[in-house]
Amino acid sequence: MSEPSALAVLAEKAGTRFILALFVDLTGKPCAKLVPVEAVEQLATEGVGFAGYAVGAIGQQPRDPDLMAMPDVASFTPIPFVKEGLALVHCDPHVEGEPWPYAPRVILKAAVARAAAAGYAPYAGAEVEYFLLRRDEHGRLVPADGDDTAAQPCYDARGVTRMYDHLVGISQAMNSLGWGNYANDHEDGNGQFEQNFEYADALTTADRVVTLRYLLNVMAAERGMIATFMPKPFADRTGSGLHLHLSLRDTATGASVFPAGGDADPVGLGLSKTAYSFVAGILEHACALQAVIAPTVNSYKRTGAVASSASGATWAPTLPTYGGNDRTHYVRIPDDQRIELRGGDGSANPYLAIAAAVGAGLDGIAHGRSLGEVGTGPDTPFPATLLHAVEAFEGDDVVTGVLDAVGPGVAEYFARLKKDEFFAYHAAVSAWEHDRYLTAI
Structure with a gap:
């Protein structure tokens, strides 16, 4: 059995039940999916998918491949004062395995x-x-x-x-x-x-x-x-x-x-x-x-x-x-x-x-x-x-x-x-x- 991911360890320690996998578009609009802790390993390894055009100002058209929001474990933030068992993690959007150039967090990291x-x-x-x-x-x-x-x-x-x-x-x-x-x-x-x-x-x-x-x-x-x-x-x-x-x-x-x-x-x-x-x-x-x-x-x-x-x-x-x-x-x-x-x-x-x-x-x-x-x-x-x-x-x-x-x-x-x-x-x-x-x- 493989070792749990760092994200899974943090989630368990915080008593997390759901994680907001979050990123913003170019206007700063926060976008997220609510991921149950049971799927934390999938989130950690594969990310979570978004139809980029539906996100808003992030450089995609309806025909484009999914944005995959890849979590940055260092940003994991329990927020039980909002909802019990809730946490959020900031993500870097990727497309087909590469950081997406239109993603603001990716731009700052550059x-x-x-x-x-x-x-x-x-x-x-x-x-x-x-x-x-x-x-x-x-x-x-x-x-x-x-x-x-x-x-x-x-x-x-x-x-x-x-x-x-x-x-x-x-x-x-x-x-x-x-x-x-x-x-x-x-x-x-x-x-x-x-x-x-x-x-x-x-x-x-x-x-x-x-x-x-x-x-x-x-x-x-x-x-x-x-x-x-x-x-x-x-x-x-x-x-x-x-x-x-x-x-x-x-x-x-x-x-x-x-x-x-x-x-x-x-x-x-x-x-x-x-x-x-x-x-x-x-x-x-x-x-x-x-x-x-x-x-x-x-x-x-x-x-x-x-x-x-x-x-x-x-x-x-x-x-x-x-x-x-x-x-x-x-x-x-x-x-x-x-x-x-x-x-x-x-x-x-x-x-x-x-x-x-x-x-x-x-x-x-x-x-x-x-x-x-x-x-x-x-x-x-x-x-x-x-x-x-x-x-x-x-x-x-x-x-x-x-x-x-x-x-x-x-x-x-x-x-x-x-x-x-x-x-x-x-x-x-x-x-x-x-x-x-x-x-x-």
């Missing part, structure tokens, strides 16, 4: 491998911002907490306390998984929250963002709420970002390459020349990067806000600039351990966002790019809409190259997908147009 070839291991932290909403008697979206009406609700102790059960439930879930939840707060918009966990290697953090979004969705729904990561659900309130904290370690020593240490610090913010070149690469490719880290029509209601939110600030960058501990910039450098990329939002696919950011930064290192004065950046127009961002993306060989790293055609497919999204939005007639034009002439 970016990590490219970084390793250059001697670096990318690490990431992520700030997952979201709104908790419900529909009122007229069908309008409103904060789930009816008393959340303050003009400046950020960090309000009363707002946190009113949402105590939800926040504690998520916090305890994260800590039971060993993520190290260290803060839970009310953010700047009415109904908006953030729950933080410790940073990790790039792939682990991306997996955790996907897992957390799933947990927030299902656990909020159990309490009659809608958890949304939509970048800008309300025109007059702060939008939801997905701020990424990025750093690199030396693969040989495990030490961070970001602190200046004994090296000269040409900018004065405590980072090494390598780290500054990494930042310069991100700024150089910022406009194209936005198509990946702010990938929806709604994203540009956040970064392109023409008026402040009710609280007085939008907290979203409007130019590709960098600065020190200053949250008005595209790249913030809060200390000598990391940088914070603030251009991304809640609609970003974490695998693609981290992969593209790392790819842009590595390009900066490879070309020895340097930064201008603090507070400056490239003299290029920041994308005003998704269409502008996609056009910048199409003209950027570095960022498109990240998406095409496992196979050609992915970047072109992604650009077409996003253009179709923009033109579908553009074709819709809105209430704003009725108000503006119906009796104007």
